[in-house]
Amino acid sequence: MVRTFKILLLILLFTSCKSNKNNENYYLEINNKELIKQIIEYKHFIESLNQANSFVLKIYCLELNDSVNKYVISKESSAFGFLNNSYNFKCKVEDFDVLFIMVSGLVNSPDYGKTNLNFFKVKQSIILEDIKKYFPEDYKYFMKNGNFPPPDMFEPEILHLTFIRDKLVKKAYKRGYFRDVK
Amino acid sequence: MLAGAAGGFTGGAIGTALYGGSFSDAMGAGIKGAVFGAFSGAITAGIGVQFGDVGGIVNELGRTGAHGLTQGAFSALRGGNFWQGAAAGLFSSFGGSVSGAFGVTGFFGTVAVSSAMGGVGAAIGGARNTEDILFGMAAGAMVGALNHALHSLLLKKREQAYDKMIELSENGSFHEVACFELHDGNTLILPEQGNDARNANIKYYNLRKDSKGNPIITIKGKTYIVDNVTHVHMGTYDPQSTNPIYFSDEDGDFSNWIGKPIKILMDGHLFSTDSQNYMKPKMIW
Secondary structure, rough: OOHHHHHHHHHHHHHHHHHHHHHOOOEEEEOHHHHHHHHHHHHHHHHHOOOOOOOOEEEEEEEEEOOOOEEEEEEEEOHHHHOOOOOOOOEOOOOOEEEEEEHHOOOOOOOOOOOOOOOOOHHHHHHHHHHHHHHHHHHHHHHOOOOOOOOOOOOEEEEEEEOOOOOOEEEEEOOOOOOOOO | OOOHHHHHHHHHHHHHHHOOOHHHHHHHHHHHHHHHHEEEEEEHHHHHHOOOOOHHHHHHHHHHHHHHHHHHHHHHOOOOOOHHHHHHHHHHHHHHHHHHOOOOHHHHHHHHHHHHHHHHHHHHOOOHHHHHHHHHHHHHHHHHHHHHHHHHHEOOOHHHHHHHHHHHHHOOOOOOOEEEEOOOEEEEOOOOOOEEEOOOOOOOOOEEOOOOOOOEEOOOOEEEEEEEEEEOOOOOOOOOOOOOOOOOHHHHHHHHHHHOOOEEEEOOOOEEEOOOOOOEEEEEE
């Protein structure tokens, strides 16, 4: 009887660990208050424009040198774009998912639509689960048609943040691309 | 429906006030106008969907007749004269259909022409007091806003379409405009509703991919292959900049989706680029 109870307890522990792995344990924590503040500000900025039905924030991380880091905050409002700009890890800010993309690991693809050339990637099954969560309509479309609907053309300013070590030294809302330097 | 309600309320309230009614009379007439306007707005928009973009003479005669009947019926239902409402609907729809031929293609211009024609129609139909003429104008504005101004423009020459898009994007308020470049050579300029300086709505006519991966749309049951989607970027082309035409993440995503460089109209020129070459976009027009 005790043996059976122990086995059941082990099974219970195992299944609960598996569940955690797929949920909260998957999130990293942001260890910089200024970055958190800027993420919240950008989220409010996107919401104030009232153009995206649903979106997640994505942050491109660019290491300029040993002490200078750049974070470029933008939004993602389509499943197709989400798939094309696959993230490396997730964080939560005020219960809102924020996706981080490590640009140093990106490999530019010469062919359209190829996203499998980077050094690291999140498993495709997890990406699909994310799409189901963030863009349920696009997910339904994909399940029905086998491809994704076109991305939208909502092109808001993106927020460029430059940090020297842990201090924010430059901040700019700009139209354009995350790689822009001027 | 909201646009219809707003138009009906305004027409009813102002008309009653101008006619010597008290504040409560004006509010009562306004609420009554809003209720009728909301239903009328829904049906007007439905007619727009049914008849689609401005097309041949038969299509436009059908649209004009439908608006005449609808506005006449609503005029009678609110206790007015059928013929006044019908004339307002007929004239405003006719105004919306022909305004483009006289160079009036922007949203506010089309609404203004339809509104004025609605007032003229109501007067020709026998309206003699301010309230009835204002209702005719409100009905006309609704026909213009919910019908003519929210639809696309089909042009046979690409260059003509690019010129028109530049004109539309700078007409009144600065906003992006997009078009589908069809494989048959025609160009379909998309409605501007909801567009602003950061956004061009391209999700029209069920833009999607066929089994071969070609981007396609469907208009009135007929399928067309889309060669490219061009949209306007506001601002000035700066070849010295690292991003001369403000190429964005979304542009990169779209060029990936369509499988070729995206076309962007900016500062009077047409550029072709993608996420690999955005720093040196190719000027093609």
